[in-house]
Amino acid sequence: MTSxxxxxxxxxxxxxxVTLLPAGTAAAAPxxxxxxxxxxxxxxxxxxxxxxxxxxxxxxxxxRVYVPSAREDxxxxxxxxxxxxxxxxxxxxxxxxxxxxxxxxxxxxQRQVEKWLKLKVDGKQSAADCRAVRAFQLKYRIKPAIGFAxxxxxxxxxxxxxxxxxxxxxxxxxxxYRVACVDLARQVTWVQKGKKVVFGPVPMRSGxxxxxxxxxxxxxxxxxxxxVSTLYGQPMPYAQFFDGGQAFHAVYGTxxxxxxxxxxxxxxxxxxxxLWGVLRKGDRVYVWGRRPGT
Numbered sequence: 001m002t003s004x005x006x007x008x009x010x011x012x013x014x015x016x017x018v019t020l021l022p023a024g025t026a027a028a029a030p031x032x033x034x035x036x037x038x039x040x041x042x043x044x045x046x047x048x049x050x051x052x053x054x055x056x057x058x059x060x061x062x063x064r065v066y067v068p069s070a071r072e073d074x075x076x077x078x079x080x081x082x083x084x085x086x087x088x089x090x091x092x093x094x095x096x097x098x099x100x101x102x103x104x105x106x107x108x109x110q111r112q113v114e115k116w117l118k119l120k121v122d123g124k125q126s127a128a129d130c131r132a133v134r135a136f137q138l139k140y141r142i143k144p145a146i147g148f149a150x151x152x153x154x155x156x157x158x159x160x161x162x163x164x165x166x167x168x169x170x171x172x173x174x175x176x177y178r179v180a181c182v183d184l185a186r187q188v189t190w191v192q193k194g195k196k197v198v199f200g201p202v203p204m205r206s207g208x209x210x211x212x213x214x215x216x217x218x219x220x221x222x223x224x225x226x227x228v229s230t231l232y233g234q235p236m237p238y239a240q241f242f243d244g245g246q247a248f249h250a251v252y253g254t255x256x257x258x259x260x261x262x263x264x265x266x267x268x269x270x271x272x273x274x275l276w277g278v279l280r281k282g283d284r285v286y287v288w289g290r291r292p293g294t
Contacts (some may be wrong), residue, residue, distance in 0.1 A: 044090035044108075044151075044258065047144040056205075057234035057252075058262035059245045065222045073225055077237035080252050080269045087142045087256050089152040100146055102130040107149025114149075116157045125149070151292070152256045158186040159203050166190045166201040171288055178283045180220075180248070180275075182206070182265055184213060185289035189248075189265060191278050199278045202271040207246075208260030209294040218242040218285040225276065231262065238272040242285040248275055260291055 095103050106125040107113065114121045117132050130147030137145035140156050166188060167174070172181035178193045182204070190200030206213040220242050227239035227249065239249040246263045250272035267275065 043093060045093050045096050046088045047091040047096045047146065047148075048086075048088045056261040056264070056266060057229040057232045057236050057249075058247075058264040058266075059230040059232075059236075060262065061230060062244045063222060063224065063227065063230070063239075063241060068224060068226075075226055077226060077235065077250070077269070080250075084253055085256075085268045086254065087140065087152050087156065088254065089137070089142050089144065089146075089148060089150045090258055091144065091146065091148045091150060095146060095148060096144075099144070102127070102134060103146045103148040104130070105148060107133075107153075109151065109154035110149045112149075112154055113157065116161075151258055155187055155203060155256060159188055159201065162186060162188045162190075162201045166197060167192060167195075172286055175284070178279065180242075180279060180283060180285040182213065182285065182287040183289055184215070184287065184291045187291065189267075191275070199275055200271075202267065202275075203255060204271075205251075205255040205257065205261050205266040206291045207263040207294070208291075211260070211263045212291065212294050213246060213261075213263055213265060213287055214243050215287045215289070218246075218287065220279055220281055220283045220285060223276070223279075223281055236264070237269060238267075238276040240276065240279055248272065248279075258293065260294065 091103065092105050095105060104125060106123065110125060111121055111123045113133055114123070114129060117136065119129055119132055133149055133153065134145050134147035137147070137153060142153055142156065162183075166183070167181065171183065172179060172192065174192070174195055176194060178191055178198065180189065180191045182189045184206050187204055187206065188201040189204045190202070191198050220240050222241045224239045225237070227236040228234065229236050235252065236247065236249040239247045241247040246265070248265045248267060250269040251266045252269070255266045255268060
């Protein structure tokens with residue numbers, strides 16, 4: 001056998017397609033990351049060793065609704081493991097294996113990232129583009145910071161753009177009551193009452209192709225702080241169901257993946273906890289747009 005370059009641990013994990021799960025949980029069938037939107041003929045992989053489960057703890061059917069006891073509700077979901085929500089960019093396999101300092105590859109969001117950073121918009125990676133993108137990634141701790149214009153970098157730019165006025169485009173209806181707004185295109189969610197934003201915006205992960213989060217008006221009909229998925233038997237902390245088996249809930253792993261959920265709106269634990277304190281049964285949810293790649 002001829003010798004070749006040493007494969008870093010991160011790439012070896014990816015090539016083995018291992019799904020990492022919290023201790024004591026049952027493994028579901030691994031789901032490969034798949035290509036990012038707009039990428040044809042090449043597969044993008046996480047550029048650092050994944051510290052998360054790829055499969056999503058959601059459920060297909062509506063839950064069995066009951067009134068949790070005060071004792072049950074007094075139990076707070078367990079903390080997320082360190083590094084669970086690290087923003088790990090998806091990069092070409094060659095860049096992950098060789099650990100390049102600055103990628104020469106044109107990313108799937110090249111034009112969008114160039115425009116956001118006020119660079120020359122030509123859709124082609126240059127040394128200047130790479131330096132600018134890498135500086136952004138270093139600032140926001142996106143790993144690996146190699147200047148590749150991937151989906152995680154673009155998602156962070158979408159979140160930053162939404163922070164000042166998430167409803168600037170007026171896509172989410174303004175009402176006198178609370179409305180949980182779910183923007184599938186930008187993968188952000190917030191709650192507004194009238195024109196005032198009372199929660200968020202925060203990043204989220206919606207349904208993948210074939211399991212898209214359903215658009216339109218919905219109502220929060222059941223809340224279960226310590227819910228367990230009927231599909232995977234895994235925790236869905238701070239679950240707030242708004243349409244059948246679809247709910248807002250936390251996951252104990254990254255929401256920054258090219259593979260979406262099974263329909264739920266996945267959140268980081270801290271964000272899901274805050275949302276739990278904002279929404280109530282009967283509150284309205286409005287979902288619009290389409291997740292990239294679905």
